Each structure stands twice: as structure tokens, then as C-alpha cells.
Amino acid sequence: MAAILDFFSKKQSPDEFEALLKPHVGHLYRVAYRLTNQAEAAEDLVQDVMLHFYPKLNELKQIENLKPWLARSLYNRFIDNLRKAKRNPITDAMEDTVLESVTDHNPQPEHETEQDLMQQRLDQALQQLNDDQRHVVMLHDMEGYTLTELADIMAVPVGTLKSRLHRARNSIKSSLSMEPSDTLMRVKG
């Protein structure tokens, strides 16, 4: 309802909206990709956020630090979409089918570098995490958000995020045959 009413009262400059959002679109896409793990879904998510805020230029202009604020909006939208999809098992099944089909036909490169292989192993390790752990480790360790920012974005206390992050890192290290810091602590302790 608020969106509709804001739309009525808007007197906005399209260029101003573009100038305000443009520096953040690339980063929003990265966050969206981290969450969705699909380029097309990430693009759709970013587009949704832009369309949502287009009538709210005045509101956007008042935000001091737009980057985490937009990320929070995007995250909330992602979670909403996820909940809706979970209520619609048919859609879920279709998405899975498409995903499997794409994966099946994805050709393997002839020459893989060590870095490619490590990235693949890391991808697999990330897929073994639960959603909460994966999101926090990706947004913190890969996208550089602080825990304080993530606490605001995800509406979760910093302490909870810390423990999710710790478990996620140890799980990844274990998958990559790296030494978790906990193990070192136990050996030394």
C-alpha cells in the first residue's frame, strides 16, 4: 500500500534515480548471485529491487549508507520469494528440473587450472552448508560485509552470526582438507 501511495506523490527525476542506484547495481548483482546461485535469478532479484524503489527516490536520498541498506532490501526480497516458492512445491520441482538439466549439459573445460579446481571444491563445500551458514560466510568473507552490517541486513544478532560463521568456516576447511582452528586449539589445549 505504501508503495502505491508513494507512487502517487512522486515527483522524481529519472536521472537522479539512476545516478543514485548505478554505483550499487554491480554489487547488488553479486549479493543476489550469492543468494540465488543463478545469474538469471540474480538479475531478476536486482530488477525487482530497482522497480520497488523507483517510486521512492526521496526515501532513498535520505539513506546515509545506501550499500548495506539496499543489500538488506534485496535480502528481504530474496527471503520473501523463497518463502513463496516453498509454499508452491510445483514451482520448486520445476526449478529443480531446470537446474539439473543445465548442470547435466554443462560441458567440462578441457584444461582446468589448479585455481579452477579449488573454486569447484569451494563451490561444493559451500553447497554442503545450510542456507544461514552459506549466506553469512559468502556475504562476510567473500563480499566484505562486517558482522554489524550483516546483523542489520539479516535481522540476526551478531553473536548468532559469529557462531554460524565459525561453523561455516570450519565445515569448508574440513571439506578442503584444511585444518580448522578449533582442532589446533584442542591439540594445543
Place this chain on the structure above:
Amino acid sequence: MHCNIILSQLDDYIDGELKPGQRSQYEAHLGECDSCKQAWQQELQFRSLMKEHDVPAPAVGFEDRAFAKLPRHASSSHKSSFVAGFGGAMAAGIVLFIAAALFLNPVTQQQAIPNIQLTLHEAKKVNMVFDVPEMVADATFSMQVPEHIDIAGRKGLHQIEWKTALKKGKNLLSLPIVAQSAKGGELVAKIKYGDQEKVFRLVLDIQTLDVDSIEQGMFTIMDKAV
């Protein structure tokens, strides 16, 4: 500092979350303890690996396309603010306005004015669908709401005007309104483009009983030069 404390605070140290005093003690320990220093270096290596993990670039031209899809652009998509999701509109009161001859035929057409029922003091979302035969990139849309009917959350706002783009086909406008008295009235919407104007009227009937029904109505179209 004990090695256990050092290792338990490794994340905080790397993330820069230790206080200055703790940090200097921490660094002093790392300078003296090889095993803790090794754990720290391993952790740095891991963090570096995580940072290098990249995402595939978006499709070429994504950014331009994303901005082009905003409603102010001529290529306005079905996701514009004006078109707030046609499928979701069906649960509420809906009125269809067909502008079949929009901006092409200056002849006035008169048809029965659609009406919709509101319950006194109860907000109702009225969905107006404007079926436009061709895209209109720069239209001025205005709406006049009767004095005793409020736009929900915007008490006292009865006259609204804004610029918008209309896509070819169905354009949905959702308007949440509340009747503040039992007196009915007429909502008037106008679309102006160039020297053309189209007027759409909707009769609002007020009742005190709760009615959970979907009203559908015909429309009136009056073309005139402005």
C-alpha cells in the same frame, strides 16, 4: 596470553574486532609463538581463498536493461510501478477501462458508468485496469477522489496528478480507499497525452453492510481536445 585464547580470538583479530590493547597483546604473542603464528597464517590463506571466490558476470548489458525497464522509459516492462501485477488484482474490486480508441479517435463515446461498492470506514483496494491499444511513453495521469472518500493513509488528498508511461495492453492501478461518510460519489481518472485527454469515471456506492464480492463494471470514455 595463552595459546587457547589466541586461537579462540583469531577470527576477531583478523576481522579487526579486538580493542587496541588486546590487539597489541595479541600481536606480541604471535611474535613469540610459532604454532599460533602458523595458525594465523593458515587462516589468512583461507580468507584469501574465500575472497578470490568470484561470481559469474551478469549477462552483457544487464545494467542498461535494468534501468531501461524502469517505468519512465519508453520500453516500460510489465513490472512497472503503474502495473503492479495484474494477476494479483483479481481478489479485490476491479474495474476495467478500455481505451480502445485512445488518442486515435476524438469522437466521444458514452457508456454506462461502472460502479463499485465500499463499506463505510473500511479500506478497500480498487483495482482499475486501463487497457491501452498502444504504448504511451509520456502520459499525464490524474485522479480526483470525492471529498468524503479518503485514499487510505493519505487523509485529505483528493487530487493527484503524475507523469507515467502506459504499456500496450492492460495497465493496473491499485487505489486503496476508505469511505468516511455514507454519501456516495464519483472517482474521475484522466489520462492526458499531447492535446488529447481521456476521462474515466467510476461511481462509488457506500453501504454499511460488509460485502465480500468482486465487482466488475463497464466504463465510460469521453474524449475531448484540451
